[in-house]
Amino acid sequence: MTNNNSVGFAPCALIPVYNHSLVLEKTCKALLDLNLHVILVDDASDNACKAIMQFIADRYEDVSLITRATNGGKGAAVKSGLRFAQQKGYSHGIQVDADGQHNLADVSEFISAASREPNALILGYPAYDTSVPKHRYYARYLTHIWIWINTLSFSIQDTMCGFRVYPVTASNVLINSSKIGDHMDFDSEFVVRWYWAGLEIVQRETKVIYPADGISHFRLLKDNALISGMHAKLFFGMLWRIPILLGRKIRARFP
Known part of the structure; x- marks a missing residue:
């Protein structure tokens, strides 16, 4: 479904999917009950998950299903969903x-x-x-430290939570002008x-649980290596931005 309100506030929901189907229809139904159009992004899931996604898209008029030919990762799926949302006029x-x-x-x-x-x-x-695995809980703090370094700020409380609202355009x-990981x-x-670009950030606390029957697609070695490389890349990008970032802090403190 194309949203015709391309000027005003027109939100949709975006769900990247890779072999997660246990509660997918329930999740979609809850979002539909809030009058949100739902975009499912199939990141080359297996046939069983594909069948469930197709069933959901066929059953509910306000669900769009887009399919990636190859598995590109969570970031690649989100990028595909955001491009689709812009094409359909969602803000x-x-x-x-x-x-x-x-x-x-x-x-x-x-x-x-x-x-x-x-x-x-x-x-x-x-x-x-109490459902959060302790190793994940404490490991997040290493990323927090790197984020504070790479933004020269303590203002961002968490960057790893995927529950967020993107201004689509x-x-x-930003995605098209930067080489952001997939x-x-x-x-x-x-x-x-986003922070480097001087764009606004609003933060909201939200409860996060780890379902007992949940499936994690975090690849311990590959994803830790990617995340470490990402922090290193951002660190060197931060170095030449130091004057800009410090200038912003000074202006905020002494307007």
Whole structure:
């Protein structure tokens, strides 16, 4: 379905999918109940997951299914979804994971925040319950430290949470002008480059759970290597931006 309100606030939901189907229809139904068009991005899932996605798209008029020919990673799927959303005239896309981690009760609040601040990237930062694996909980702090270094700021609370609202046009401009990673490095790198561009960020706390039957596609060696390389790349990008970043901090403190 094409959204004809290309000028005003017109949000949609964006779900990157790679072999996550257990709660996918339930997630889509909850988003549809909020009057959000849902864009499913199939990142070359297996046949069983493809069949479920096709069933959902056939059953619900306000679900669009786009299929990537090869598995490119979470970031590649999000990029494909954002480009599709712009083609269809949507102003904002709320990214929701397919595995049930995100608290859909917060979707309305995030959408409202985007409507109040339409130029801002609305970032979720997680409030974990006891389901979070301890190694993941503590490992996030290493990324936090690198983000603080690469932005010269403590203002960003979390860059790894995928529950967020993208202003579609500005996001595609940034993606098209920067070489942002296609895998698990995408979420953090996108936020840093958004910050570097001087664009607005609004942060909202959200409950995040790790389902007992959840499936993780985090590749321990490959994705850790990609994330480490991403932080190193951003560090060297930060060095020549130091005058710009410090100047921004000074102007904010002494307007």
